[in-house]
Amino acid sequence: MKVKKIPLRMCTGCMEMKPKKELIRVVKSPEGEVSVDLTGKKSGRGAYVCKNAECLEKAFKAKRLSRNLDVVIDEEIYNRLRNEIENE
Template sequence: MKKRKIPMRKCVACQENKPKKELIRIVRSPEGNVSIDHSGKKSGRGAYICNQKSCFELAHKKKTLQNQLAAQVDDTVYEELKKQVSETRD
């Protein structure tokens, strides 16, 4: 029986390769809107971040999401991301 290949993605903050399912995807749509992609299937340019508070804080401080997506990331996206990270790590 063949083993399925697990898709790996790199966190923009810590630069670690992890399984895609363990990361949070932030996507810039073709129209230029930036949002969190809960399904992992939205079309557009995507960036991945670990589900850890330290990675969120590093990405926010260094503005790595803005650099990776080549778009302005709104504060509402950061607030939603912060909420999602803190909910999963309690």
């Protein structure tokens, strides 16, 4: 029986490779709209953050999410990410 490969993605906060299921995806749609993608299936350019407040703060301070998605990210998106992490 074949072993199923687990997809890994890099967290923009701690810069560690982790399983995709353990991360939250932020996606920039082809129209340039930025949103939080909890399903991981929206079309567009994605960046990932751990479900950890420290990683989110590191990504926010270093502006890594903005750089990865080539767009300025509103405070609203960061607030939504904080709420998702706190509710986990």
